Amino acid sequence: MTAFVVRRVVDRGLLSDLSANPDGTLHHPGQVEGVCRREDLAGLVAAETPLGPDQAAARLGVRPADFDHMVRLGWVRPSQSIEVRFGTSRAGAVNVALYTTASLDAVPVEHPEADWEQVRTMEKGRRSPLAALRPQAAPVPG
Numbered sequence: 001m002t003a004f005v006v007r008r009v010v011d012r013g014l015l016s017d018l019s020a021n022p023d024g025t026l027h028h029p030g031q032v033e034g035v036c037r038r039e040d041l042a043g044l045v046a047a048e049t050p051l052g053p054d055q056a057a058a059r060l061g062v063r064p065a066d067f068d069h070m071v072r073l074g075w076v077r078p079s080q081s082i083e084v085r086f087g088t089s090r091a092g093a094v095n096v097a098l099y100t101t102a103s104l105d106a107v108p109v110e111h112p113e114a115d116w117e118q119v120r121t122m123e124k125g126r127r128s129p130l131a132a133l134r135p136q137a138a139p140v141p142g
Contacts, residue, residue, distance in 0.1 A: 008048040066119050074135050075111055077103070082098060
């Protein structure tokens, strides 16, 4: 289980983080044993697997440009971002958004307004059908 998945399990309230260290976690062995005994653990881990933007696009079967439109539309939101360094200098560092597989798998179901067959079969170099869509305004509390 990766550190990302452990943090997501903590976020779900299945484990308590006993550490004050932001770079690590400490968990009660009894809680860890309880989580490890769960029959749905494999599905839980699979649902919380982190994917970068290119991996997310591949999982959805779309081009990276189409995935960028999904981000713009607010259809997908990163669950966290990580800093990735190139070389030894911080000048080569970039933040990479990570998306959970569960949140990605929900996108086609939650957004039937997209013609998913057309999006998934669009040829490279052609304008995305998602480009014409506009983000929906958030409902006004009232």
